[in-house]
Amino acid sequence: MYLFQNAVRNIFRNKGRNIILALITFLIIFAVTVSFLISGSTKSIISNARAQFGSQVFIVSAGAKEPELSDYLKYGESDLLQKMELSMRSYGRLDGLRALDEEIPDENANVILVSTSRTDLSEEFRKGLRSIAQGSAPEKKDECLVSEDFAKLNGLSVGSRVKIAPAGTGKDGTAALTVSGIYSDNSINGTGGQAGMPLYNRNNEMITTAETAIAIDFIANSTGRQFEAAYFLKNPDSLEDFEKELRDKGLPPDCSVTVNEEEYKQVVGPAEKLSKISNIFLMIVLALGAAVLVLVSVMSMRERKYEVGVLRAMGMKKGNVILGMLTETVLITAVCLAIGLGGGTAAAGPAAEILTQQTVKTGPSDSGQEENFQTVEIRMTSAAAVEISLVALVLAGISSAAGILYITRFEPNRILSERN
Amino acid sequence: MEVLKLEQVSYQYAGTAKKVLKDINIEFESGKLYVVMGKSGAGKSTLLSLISGLDLCTSGAMLFEGRDMKTLDRDCYRAKSIGVIFQGYNLLTNATALENILLSMNISGSRRKNKKEYALQILEKVGIDQETAERKVLKLSGGEQQRVGIARAISHDPDIIIADEPTGNLDGDTEKNIMEILQSLAHEKGKCVIVVTHSKAVSGYADELWGLNAGNLVFLK
Numbered sequence: 001m002y003l004f005q006n007a008v009r010n011i012f013r014n015k016g017r018n019i020i021l022a023l024i025t026f027l028i029i030f031a032v033t034v035s036f037l038i039s040g041s042t043k044s045i046i047s048n049a050r051a052q053f054g055s056q057v058f059i060v061s062a063g064a065k066e067p068e069l070s071d072y073l074k075y076g077e078s079d080l081l082q083k084m085e086l087s088m089r090s091y092g093r094l095d096g097l098r099a100l101d102e103e104i105p106d107e108n109a110n111v112i113l114v115s116t117s118r119t120d121l122s123e124e125f126r127k128g129l130r131s132i133a134q135g136s137a138p139e140k141k142d143e144c145l146v147s148e149d150f151a152k153l154n155g156l157s158v159g160s161r162v163k164i165a166p167a168g169t170g171k172d173g174t175a176a177l178t179v180s181g182i183y184s185d186n187s188i189n190g191t192g193g194q195a196g197m198p199l200y201n202r203n204n205e206m207i208t209t210a211e212t213a214i215a216i217d218f219i220a221n222s223t224g225r226q227f228e229a230a231y232f233l234k235n236p237d238s239l240e241d242f243e244k245e246l247r248d249k250g251l252p253p254d255c256s257v258t259v260n261e262e263e264y265k266q267v268v269g270p271a272e273k274l275s276k277i278s279n280i281f282l283m284i285v286l287a288l289g290a291a292v293l294v295l296v297s298v299m300s301m302r303e304r305k306y307e308v309g310v311l312r313a314m315g316m317k318k319g320n321v322i323l324g325m326l327t328e329t330v331l332i333t334a335v336c337l338a339i340g341l342g343g344g345t346a347a348a349g350p351a352a353e354i355l356t357q358q359t360v361k362t363g364p365s366d367s368g369q370e371e372n373f374q375t376v377e378i379r380m381t382s383a384a385a386v387e388i389s390l391v392a393l394v395l396a397g398i399s400s401a402a403g404i405l406y407i408t409r410f411e412p413n414r415i416l417s418e419r420n
Numbered sequence: 421m422e423v424l425k426l427e428q429v430s431y432q433y434a435g436t437a438k439k440v441l442k443d444i445n446i447e448f449e450s451g452k453l454y455v456v457m458g459k460s461g462a463g464k465s466t467l468l469s470l471i472s473g474l475d476l477c478t479s480g481a482m483l484f485e486g487r488d489m490k491t492l493d494r495d496c497y498r499a500k501s502i503g504v505i506f507q508g509y510n511l512l513t514n515a516t517a518l519e520n521i522l523l524s525m526n527i528s529g530s531r532r533k534n535k536k537e538y539a540l541q542i543l544e545k546v547g548i549d550q551e552t553a554e555r556k557v558l559k560l561s562g563g564e565q566q567r568v569g570i571a572r573a574i575s576h577d578p579d580i581i582i583a584d585e586p587t588g589n590l591d592g593d594t595e596k597n598i599m600e601i602l603q604s605l606a607h608e609k610g611k612c613v614i615v616v617t618h619s620k621a622v623s624g625y626a627d628e629l630w631g632l633n634a635g636n637l638v639f640l641k
Contacts, residue, residue: 013514309510315528416506
């Protein structure tokens with residue numbers, strides 16, 4: 001106990017020396033904290049981009065023969081995938097109801113069935129161009145969302161039934177869908193509707209799940225349906241294996257399997273550079289910091305040589321002398337660590353934010369990256385705090401060890417006789 | 421009662437052929453004040469280093485309470501069994517006088533209650549009042565530092581007190597006062613007090629007077 005008390009007193013007894021030591025330690029911890037956090041945030045950016053662009057696989061058809069819907073579904077049955085997203089637009093004819101902008105009812109398609117496997121619906125809903133005004137998004141099979149205008153025209157409400165039949169396909173059958181909700185159109189660009197052209201009016205779009213759309217695929221007319229499939233790999237490195245699997249399943253040679261590599265590189269490139277810079281900065285700070293600390297510590301110990309001689313002459317064991325000095329260093333380091341972590345976190349936040357914004361600016365503007373980067377969290381994590389604390393303790397240990405090794409080479413008799 | 425015995429003790433510095441101390445034989449007993457006189461270079465400081473456990477003899481044996489010093493834990497010996505009054509004081513200059521005393525007591529493992537009060541009592545006994553005791557050693561005069569050194573040497577109640585020119589920086593009255601304290605420690609508290617000095621006045625307090633000349637220790641009185 002007295003060793004601890006003496007160590008605390010010693011810190012205040014030698015204010016000048018300890019302030020210099022604390023200042024250097026603080027600067028090192030501050031710089032290390034900033035570097036760690038910047039490095040952490042760039043890693044997070046890279047990891048997000050990798051997850052987004054590196055794992056998202058598309059099938060691009062360059063030939064005349066495009067795979068069928070059933071093929072796309074078959075490709076999605078793979079252990080290498082975490083999920084498949086399917087978006088589809090198909091066309092049908094309302095049975096007993098009217099479409100917006102429809103003047104003379106005929107046998108042509110007058111309604112668009114928009115489906116997606118995403119639970120957060122289409123991009124229009126994510127961007128706020130559409131919003132659910134009543135009811136809820138379709139979740140079960142045979143559920144759909146209709147627009148407010150369409151519902152008003154036909155007197156529909158949540159729970160109403162809508163029947164759709166094939167238009168000009170020569171196929172028979174009718175699908176009955178239940179209105180699960182009604183959406184508002186918030187677009188400022190109008191409905192796109194023209195009299196007599198119901199398929200141009202975006203409010204004639206009925207939104208349903210991919211599962212429903214696949215089940216009633218017979219609705220699609222002769223113009224065909226448009227669909228897009230995106231496959232998400234569990235591991236971005238398994239692209240080659242996935243392609244091989246697709247070829248084995250019959251993917252035509254003129255269809256290519258691609259990832260969003262260009263966008264990935266555009267986003268990750270600057271982040272990787274910044275990560276490298278922050279890592280190099282970290283290494284320099286650590287190497288220079290350790291060297292300066294060792295130097296200061298040895299100089300400080302030279303100054304304390306006499307004190308060590310007196311303590312040893314009084315019978316204090318070498319181990320206790322070392323323990324006392326280590327306690328002083330650890331106490332100073334702990335205070336600097338607390339201030340350095342706080343200061344470093346405060347400084348790293350804006351720095352990392354600037355870095356993130358710069359990274360976003362360098363990415364393509366229409367790729368939705370901005371949306372992703374805004375979600376990157378820049379904050380001190382407990383893991384980072386532990387790592388920085390360990391670095392600080394190692395630095396304190398190295399500097400103390402150097403000084404202590406220097407001082408304990410001398411016997412008290414020699415120190416005191418030199419002094420006297 | 422014999423506390424420390426030197427048998428054929430010699431000392432020579434590493435790399436030199438000359439013996440600084442030559443075949444010294446002496447027995448130190450509790451309750452006596454010993455004065456060792458000698459000129460500069462006679463080997464007084466070396467003798468002091470050996471007795472205080474800061475160094476070991478190169479030949480012969482030093483026995484503390486019958487145990488060879490070479491086998492003893494010398495840190496423990498210095499902390500508990502001996503109190504040294506250095507000529508150059510050897511105090512922690514950036515600590516207060518009181519802190520020096522308390523630290524010495526703590527190092528010795530003293531379990532005494534009210535250590536601070538006890539330390540202040542000892543300091544007062546050597547002429548250091550509380551106000552002075554709470555000043556940094558660096559701000560004390562040479563005489564005051566010497567007194568703090570004496571207080572520190574006796575603070576942990578050692579068996580042997582060894583003093584190197586303890587009154588060198590003190591005026592006549594204080595010298596008398598200090599020597600009376602050392603004498604009372606020997607005669608009343610039963611300590612073995614060994615004083616190394618040039619001063620003839622100090623030699624007057626000796627129960628046994630020894631002379632050290634060119635490494636040879638001779639009984640004078």
